[in-house]
Amino acid sequence: MTVVLEDLVSVRRTAMDLLARREHGRVELARKLRQRGACPEMIDTALDRLTEEGLLSESRYLESYIAYRAGSGYGPLRIREELNQRGLPRGDVEQALRECGFNWQERLEETWRRKYSGQLPHDVKERARQGRFLAHRGYSLEMIGRLLSGREFDD
Template identity: 75%
Template sequence: MSVELDTPVAVRRSAMDLLARREHGRVELTRKLRQRGAPPELIEAALDRLTEEGLLSESRYLESFVSYRARSGYGPLRIREELGQRGLQRNDIEQALRECGVDWREKLEECWRRKYAGRLPADMRERSQQMRFLSYRGFPPELIGKLLSGKGGGDD
């Protein structure tokens, strides 16, 4: 099933097939095209052209990724780390997180209610367990602390 990606047209077609499924970052798209056997010089030329045409957009990818992960119950710290691992620039990541319009406190509360049915921890063991889970999901410790102290609700 291996397809030969030895022409600019084949590389472009493969890149567009991937972009048709979902947004991709340049680094991720480069990696996928390399895995499919495309030579680096053809990849760069194809991606430059797709960027010029507006079909490949790092900012659109960032916006899409942040939105998707936030809807999936992940916080800004985890999303920042995942995007960094995908080879995106720190400044671009920070800008995308600032401009995403997500209320992280609200997302934290949704995640917590789904997992713990809105039940505040009864003892230190439960509190530690809830804090670890919410930290793992990528929410800031100060927001978690407020929530688990009963001060994180929308009434403040």
């Protein structure tokens, strides 16, 4: 069932309903409004007004998204790529990742402990398997190598 958004009030109301559920980026919100039948001019007008009123904020969206994905065990490389695919400016994404305050090495260790119960790999095949999992999650090879070689635990 597709609802066609024919006037500015309905476009704004729909945008606010979407924002009430969770933060959205401007590109993502515009896409959802287009899918619901709103014309581009009304979308731009409504989103500009929501931004002016502080109801739509890219920085809040970035902060929320990074916290959610990091809490799910994903690393900075994966989060960066996902945000870039969502149409957010690369500079804003980089700044948000720098300012998020997460210790990515600790997040890596937590993700690894949750998945592998803190068991260091006993052979090359197991090390490769664990490394692939952590790389897919978005952690750098340097961080993974340090963790899997046991150097992380020397502190």
